[in-house]
Amino acid sequence: MAEQLNFDLPPRTALGRDDFLISPSNAVAVSMIDRTPAWPLHKMVLCGPSGAGKTHLVHVWAKEVGARIVDAAALTEDMVPALANTPVALEDVDQIAQTATAQAAAFHLHNMMFAAQMPLLMTGAGAPNLWHMGLADLQSRIDAAGVAVLDAPDDTLLAAVLAKLFHDRQVQPASDVIPYLVLRMDRSFEAARQIVAVLDHACLTEQRKLTRSYAATVLDKIL
Template sequence: MIDPLPLKHPRLPGLGRDDFVIAPSNAVALAMIDGWRSWPGDKLVVTGPPGSGKTHLAHIWAAQSGARIVAARDLDSDSVPALAEGPLAVEDADRIGGTAAENALFHLHNLMKAQGHPLLLTGALAVGGWPLTLPDLKSRLQGAQSAVLDLPDDTLLTALLAKQFGERQLNVPPAVLAYLVRHMDRSFDTARRVVSALDRASLAERRAINVPLARQVLEEIAE
């Protein structure tokens, strides 16, 4: 009898306030999100490396404010009037897609300011590193209040790994988490890759996730 192929573990990501792991590296940003009614100029820029929690914070804020969430690269002039009717989060503004999207963001920014609606923007880089060519837009965004998400410490990285394994319904021993934190690159993006790779390897090789498998996966990722 041929064994059936292993089933992929479902991932159940949580983007609510209770799912957010609070640590010194993100506590200030979370406090700014909670204080959104007091943003200077009704505007906040949140920056940090990939996987640091920018999208999670945008969803927390959307739940609080009723905001819509849109990717910067998807902006166009036709969508501006509707988007400016209420609170809005624009994600990945540092990857804005060309002149048309940038012009749309400029008009969106001005229209929302005129109508008194709050605007949240996220990006991996500080505003000075965004590919903006409109001087007025760049200066206005550089003048906005900003919150920076830092790289994780041991406590946050452990909690983040545990959360991502939990989202895949994987019960991973504490010894594996401790091994990963000691030996993996300290970044949110690496944490995502490691969890995904361990999930795949465990299914493909029909092995429990243990320290030897964790060592094997980290070596493969490093190659």
């Protein structure tokens, strides 16, 4: 599915329009997600902090294997039979720790997918052994899965993402803008999208070129 990239980080298509870029912060997790047939008991947990790219990688995987993507909180018992015969990505499983109905449905899904030998990918924040499901049998099944951890984006990845976002908006920042932004911004893809949107809007509104000093002036108002 994904392949290791050189550090000029050329893009690979994901979600039909975005690029999923690989750097040291996500390379191990991507490699583990790639090896779907080797997953222990046909299931894998993809965990990491908010903004690390879990949902993005889920969409890449789902496109590759033809998986259905389901919000764990929206899962019900009557959905399970139709889902169990296809690969499934169950998102934000950690968020159902206090929801008995969703846990029961997830437990049923685990059992039926294991019987059908279908791959199940689960996402959540933090290590899965800390999700503390109220349904102990569900927690034990989660604990039996392999675990792929996405770290927060590193400098190389954030710089590449910023460059792509600016390119998508046809903005040409001065050469020192992106290194400056990487040092100041939160370590997440969402922060990168918000910062690029704000700077693009400011440049268009004031008809300014994107220099480091102008970026600093704009960001001092919002950071």
